[in-house]
Amino acid sequence: MPPDASRDAQSASARRLLDAKLSWHRAQARLPVREKVRILLELQRQELPLVARHRLLRSWERPWPIEP
Amino acid sequence: MNSLGSVFSTINRLQESGLIEAYAIGGATAVLFYAEPTRTYDLDVFVILPASARHELAPLAAVYEWASREQHVADAEHILIHGVPVQFLPAYTALVEESVRHARGFDYEGIPVRVVGPEHLVALAIEAGGARRRERAHLMLESGAVDAAALREILSRHALSTEILDAT
Numbered sequence: 001m002p003p004d005a006s007r008d009a010q011s012a013s014a015r016r017l018l019d020a021k022l023s024w025h026r027a028q029a030r031l032p033v034r035e036k037v038r039i040l041l042e043l044q045r046q047e048l049p050l051v052a053r054h055r056l057l058r059s060w061e062r063p064w065p066i067e068p
Numbered sequence: 069m070n071s072l073g074s075v076f077s078t079i080n081r082l083q084e085s086g087l088i089e090a091y092a093i094g095g096a097t098a099v100l101f102y103a104e105p106t107r108t109y110d111l112d113v114f115v116i117l118p119a120s121a122r123h124e125l126a127p128l129a130a131v132y133e134w135a136s137r138e139q140h141v142a143d144a145e146h147i148l149i150h151g152v153p154v155q156f157l158p159a160y161t162a163l164v165e166e167s168v169r170h171a172r173g174f175d176y177e178g179i180p181v182r183v184v185g186p187e188h189l190v191a192l193a194i195e196a197g198g199a200r201r202r203e204r205a206h207l208m209l210e211s212g213a214v215d216a217a218a219l220r221e222i223l224s225r226h227a228l229s230t231e232i233l234d235a236t
Contacts, residue, residue, distance in 0.1 A: 022210065025104055025207075025210055025211070026210070026211065026212060028104035028105070029102070029103045029104045029210075029211040029212070029213070031104075033100055033101055033174070033176060034176075034177060036100045036104070036105040037072050037100060037105075039105040040100065040105045040106075040107065040108070043105065043107045044107065044109060047107055048109075058144070059143055059144060060109065060110060060143045060144060060146045060148070060153035061109045062109070064072075064109075064151060064152045065069075065070075065150075065151035065152075066069060066070050066071055066072055066074070066075070066150055066151060066152060067069045067070070067071050068071060068072060
């Protein structure tokens, strides 16, 4: 494949990936708020142990003990 | 188990008590109403205090006393409402006050809640600065929830940089 054609193919492929990413973000944004709260609570549970390995947590930094 | 709606309900009761004139949820929790979820461990609530409390040395003293009466424990600058760290922030700039006055009303699982509007959320993130807030502003812009012309007008009126709009 000539160099220009190869560059064009790579560029088109990168564009498709970026478009797919943007569309995933927009789909996440359109979720019902309650579902987004559920995701936030899950993020807190998953991330906090990792954060705790790198620094001291502040007293109030803990997963929220609630349901969405 | 309590829900986020229970927290909003408690904040509504605080407003009904007259100790705050108006409130609006801000920060990452407000972002949930417009864009994709982003991590946070506390809930920011901007409040406009009654005129009598605004010029006191400790303007939130009455709010902390109310929390104590309601059995909500204070932890540093937060009040734990059903275990969720809530930070009440008096409107400290003209932009914050405008954001509260123009907040949007939502219904969360049957509970009314006032949330800073999308354009004001971006403007507040720019005003406060910092990498995480800038990231949040970009999330809001990518969500498609922000009216660019309205945001530009707010940024210009409060003498804030419009660079974020010029770059998109």
